[in-house]
Amino acid sequence: MGHVKLLATSTSPPCSRIVWALKLKGVQYEYIEEDLAKKSPFLLQCNPVHKKVPVLVLVHDEKPIAESFIILEYIDDTWEGYPLLPVDPYQRAMARFWAKFVDEKCLLGVWQACCAQVEEQEKAVESALETLKILEKQIEGKKFFGGEKIGFLDIVVGWIPFWLNALEEVGGMKLLDAESLPLLYEWSQKVISYFQFGRNYMLSLAADK
Structure with missing residues (x-):
């Protein structure tokens, strides 16, 4: 799995969800704090539809993933270890x-x-x-x-x-x-x-x- 970046803001509950999930899974990542009053070109490039955080970026594949629920499920499906969703x-x-x-x-x-x-x-x-x-x-x-x-x-x-x-x-x-x-x-x-x-x-x- 390539290097992972997380575009987020510290005052956002959806962003915190992704931090907690990555920590529970033991995934190393780079955290990038976004100023939503002045959105970075990188954020707009990664999430051109909604233009908001969180966004998980798989740097090696240049694949951004947006929306907290979708990111959570992707994390659970991608990394083994601590299970987030039930098996049943x-x-x-x-x-x-x-x-x-x-x-x-x-x-x-x-x-x-x-x-x-x-x-x-x-x-x-x-x-x-x-x-x-x-x-x-x-x-x-x-x-x-x-x-x-x-x-x-x-x-x-x-x-x-x-x-x-x-x-x-x-x-x-x-x-x-x-x-x-x-x-x-x-x-x-x-x-x-x-x-x-x-x-x-x-x-x-x-x-x-």
Whole structure:
């Protein structure tokens, strides 16, 4: 396998997913911090359709891969070692289903609650909390969404322990605590130690720019 580059930004949950996946797989790569306010010619060349990060670039073959879910599956299919998706076809399908739910319902709902006007925020917070409660049911009786080990869905949901507190503070709201979402709260505490190294790595690289 040729040299790998990752075009990303340290403030992006989808980008962090790729960092975590590469670390779990033990893949060596070059991290390139992108300024989305002034996108580099290399990023525009690698992702001319959406013009956004993350992008994984296989330098030897000159093959760029965009979109975080697609990149995650490519990483899992390409590199042996730590499995991200379940082996069972049904479980794989369910992981993909809930990953899409997380991005289209949970993450979007939290963002809308954070940005809502004062008179609309209570309703937006209730809606976001409802989607998080639906997600929480998927971890009932399990240590992680992936079972006994962190898997594909844990990586996708990894924005919760690292970015939700900031969104709550900015939006003047509270969604995740031991009372309202006990299982999801417990999961978030366990997963932090697994993912902290990836986020710290990205932030350190961004600080050096």
